[in-house]
Amino acid sequence: MTSMTMIEAIRDAHMVAMERDDTVVVFGEDVGYFGGVFRCTQGLQERFGDHRCFDTPISEAGIVGAAVGMAAYGLRPCVEIQFADYMYPAYDQIVSEAARLRHRSAGDFTAPLVIRMPTGGGIFGGQTHSQSPEALFTHVAGLKTVVVSNPYDAKGLLIAAIEDDDPVIFLEPKRVYNGPFDGHPDRPIVPWSKHPLGEVPEGHYRIEVGTARLHREGSDLTVLTYGTMVHVAEAAAEEHGLDAEIIDLRTLVPLDVDTIVASVTKTGRCLVMHEATLTSGFGAELAATVQERCMFHLEAPIIRVCGWDTPYPHAHEWSYFPGPARVGYAMRELMDA
Amino acid sequence: MTAITNEVLAELGPGLLADMIRVREFEERCAQLYGETKIRGFLHLYIGEEAVAAGVLHCLEPDDAVLATYREHGHALLRGLSARSIMAEMFGRREGCSGGRGGSMHLFDASLGFFGGNAIVGGHLPVAVGLGLAAQMQKQDRVTACFFGEGAMAEGEFHEAMNLAALWNAPVLFCCENNRYAMGTSLETSESETNLAIKAASYEMPAWTVDGMDVLAVRAATERALTLIRAGGGPVFLELQTYRFRAHSMFDPDKYRDPAEVEVWRTRDPIATFGQALIADGILTTEEIESIQQAAVAEVDDAVAFADAGTLEPIEELARHVYRRVDGVQAAEVQR
Numbered sequence: 001m002t003s004m005t006m007i008e009a010i011r012d013a014h015m016v017a018m019e020r021d022d023t024v025v026v027f028g029e030d031v032g033y034f035g036g037v038f039r040c041t042q043g044l045q046e047r048f049g050d051h052r053c054f055d056t057p058i059s060e061a062g063i064v065g066a067a068v069g070m071a072a073y074g075l076r077p078c079v080e081i082q083f084a085d086y087m088y089p090a091y092d093q094i095v096s097e098a099a100r101l102r103h104r105s106a107g108d109f110t111a112p113l114v115i116r117m118p119t120g121g122g123i124f125g126g127q128t129h130s131q132s133p134e135a136l137f138t139h140v141a142g143l144k145t146v147v148v149s150n151p152y153d154a155k156g157l158l159i160a161a162i163e164d165d166d167p168v169i170f171l172e173p174k175r176v177y178n179g180p181f182d183g184h185p186d187r188p189i190v191p192w193s194k195h196p197l198g199e200v201p202e203g204h205y206r207i208e209v210g211t212a213r214l215h216r217e218g219s220d221l222t223v224l225t226y227g228t229m230v231h232v233a234e235a236a237a238e239e240h241g242l243d244a245e246i247i248d249l250r251t252l253v254p255l256d257v258d259t260i261v262a263s264v265t266k267t268g269r270c271l272v273m274h275e276a277t278l279t280s281g282f283g284a285e286l287a288a289t290v291q292e293r294c295m296f297h298l299e300a301p302i303i304r305v306c307g308w309d310t311p312y313p314h315a316h317e318w319s320y321f322p323g324p325a326r327v328g329y330a331m332r333e334l335m336d337a
Numbered sequence: 338m339t340a341i342t343n344e345v346l347a348e349l350g351p352g353l354l355a356d357m358i359r360v361r362e363f364e365e366r367c368a369q370l371y372g373e374t375k376i377r378g379f380l381h382l383y384i385g386e387e388a389v390a391a392g393v394l395h396c397l398e399p400d401d402a403v404l405a406t407y408r409e410h411g412h413a414l415l416r417g418l419s420a421r422s423i424m425a426e427m428f429g430r431r432e433g434c435s436g437g438r439g440g441s442m443h444l445f446d447a448s449l450g451f452f453g454g455n456a457i458v459g460g461h462l463p464v465a466v467g468l469g470l471a472a473q474m475q476k477q478d479r480v481t482a483c484f485f486g487e488g489a490m491a492e493g494e495f496h497e498a499m500n501l502a503a504l505w506n507a508p509v510l511f512c513c514e515n516n517r518y519a520m521g522t523s524l525e526t527s528e529s530e531t532n533l534a535i536k537a538a539s540y541e542m543p544a545w546t547v548d549g550m551d552v553l554a555v556r557a558a559t560e561r562a563l564t565l566i567r568a569g570g571g572p573v574f575l576e577l578q579t580y581r582f583r584a585h586s587m588f589d590p591d592k593y594r595d596p597a598e599v600e601v602w603r604t605r606d607p608i609a610t611f612g613q614a615l616i617a618d619g620i621l622t623t624e625e626i627e628s629i630q631q632a633a634v635a636e637v638d639d640a641v642a643f644a645d646a647g648t649l650e651p652i653e654e655l656a657r658h659v660y661r662r663v664d665g666v667q668a669a670e671v672q673r
Contacts, residue, residue: 062497069467
């Protein structure tokens with residue numbers, strides 16, 4: 001085991017995957033020489049050469065489209081979209097090409113590729129550097145969508161995603177790249193070296209796409225969340241003295257419904273949280289799933305705590321962000337219902 | 338007609354003519370079957386443009402890859418997909434090349450390197466670059482031929498694809514089928530620079546304008562382009578000037594063109610003109626052309642009978658090929 005930040009864990013996953021399989025290629029804007037805007041691909045070009053890790057122009061549709069073609073003919077591209085906010089020009093390629101290829105060709109052609117994107121706010125990036133567009137991917141049949149919350153999961157999931165035979169959208173909340181951010185921007189940053197999930201095994205291991213992780217066991221209520229909000233939920237529960245069971249979904253599609261049902265059936269109360277805007281967010285899917293599967297075990301209405309239905313604000317970032325105060329209030333409301 | 342020796346013409350001519358006639362017969366029947374509602378949804382006919390597909394595809398090797406548009410029945414047929422599997426697909430039958438999932442616009446066959454059937458204008462261009470890069474990285478000799486209409490050149494994806502292909506020297510043959518109308522919008526209304534070869538050449542790749550009504554001219558340009566590409570010269574762009582004799586689709590009243598313009602182009606029908614040239618040169622007789630036509634009709638008859646006898650994919654199987662594995666939630670949801 002080695003202590004790693006999430007950036008180092010992602011870098012290490014690339015190293016392991018590229019070492020094991022010559023068909024894995026990495027490309028994107030500034031991922032080669034520069035090593036990626038967040039340094040997640042640093043050292044790959046030096047180690048594997050510029051034919052396996054290379055820079056592209058600012059050309060998101062071109063990046064994803066080229067990856068689809070390469071994947072269809074025997075390669076395993078793992079590409080980076082520099083910020084999730086930049087993926088919209090590539091959305092046609094993601095939806096119409098990557099997601100549909102297998103179905104459209106009745107299994108003749110497939111697109112085993114990974115599209116990595118830093119997501120989320122918390123760095124005062126404003127509306128074009130803070131978004132969490134996961135629901136735009138979970139709504140598309142044919143895509144798998146992963147959101148990571150810590151270094152240990154990030155490495156195992158990225159390796160599994162690269163080895164997956166379906167296209168995987170791999171979302172990396174940038175606020176937890178360097179530490180388990182708990183939603184208190186005024187407090188000193190806690191580094192991953194002081195957190196058990198910052199301990200990362202060396203070499204190859206997989207965390208299967210489609211499996212949730214029980215982040216914290218508890219009996220009062222179930223929190224369904226992912227990414228940065230896992231840590232916020234933990235802080236909020238502690239601050240309010242609640243024994244919350246926190247499930248880090250890790251993969252949104254395919255969703256680990258069994259883990260969700262087991263927990264909500266046990267606690268009878270369910271809080272759904274995400275940083276993305278509320279309306280038509282993935283939380284709606286979670287709430288519907290819980291209602292369908294656990295209706296007669298529920299002791300209170302399901303509550304969602306999410307980002308506001310506004311573009312991500314700059315100055316009011318910490319009001320938009322569903323921090324421990326809002327989350328704690330919702331937890332109390334859920335317990336009092 | 339393009340200069341060519343009589344011996345070469347005697348060798349190539351009958352095959353190229355037969356290719357074009359097969360496509361024409363197939364599609365004339367499609368139009369009829371659409372009226373009978375055997376074919377439903379969208380149907381875009383290539384009638385008038387046959388020399389382009391025939392000339393380009395004639396030059397490709399079996400290992401090459403082909404991407405076409407939603408006006409791709411002819412490309413699929415000449416790439417080697419059987420008339421049966423294409424017609425069955427158009428009838429929505431599971432015996433079709435895409436299992437009935439795609440229909441007219443989404444023909445696929447991996448075994449023949451036929452990568453669609455792409456019905457998002459311009460969407461397949463970046464993918465073509467990827468197919469080319471895959472060949473380059475795996476040191477395979479494969480060339481990717483990518484067909485698209487001139488309408489696609491207004492899309493951002495066209496420009497991204499051209500830039501990347503040229504930057505990375507991808508072995509891609511870009512075949513712009515310029516039929517002058519993006520649905521009902523003329524070239525002059527769509528493009529600031531209507532000389533499409535000049536536009537493409539700005540990406541630092543060889544770009545030529547070719548008479549797309551002359552199958553020999555298309556073939557000659559393609560041969561020349563493929564020689565460059567296979568020698569490692571990177572991508573080449575061909576603007577193939579052609580014309581569709583029918584409307585854009587079956588829903589198009591065709592009001593945006595002067596009928597006189599259509600008539601002028603019809604005098605340049607690639608099949609009629611090439612057939613007459615072969616007769617004049619003593620390579621084929623009228624009777625021989627007639628028998629080529631009859632063989633094409635028989636092939637289509639057989640395809641229609643095959644498609645008519647086809648079956649529908651059971652609805653429970655729709656979740657197949659969404660992901661590699663069908664299990665757990667997705668399968669259950671679909672079946673409910």
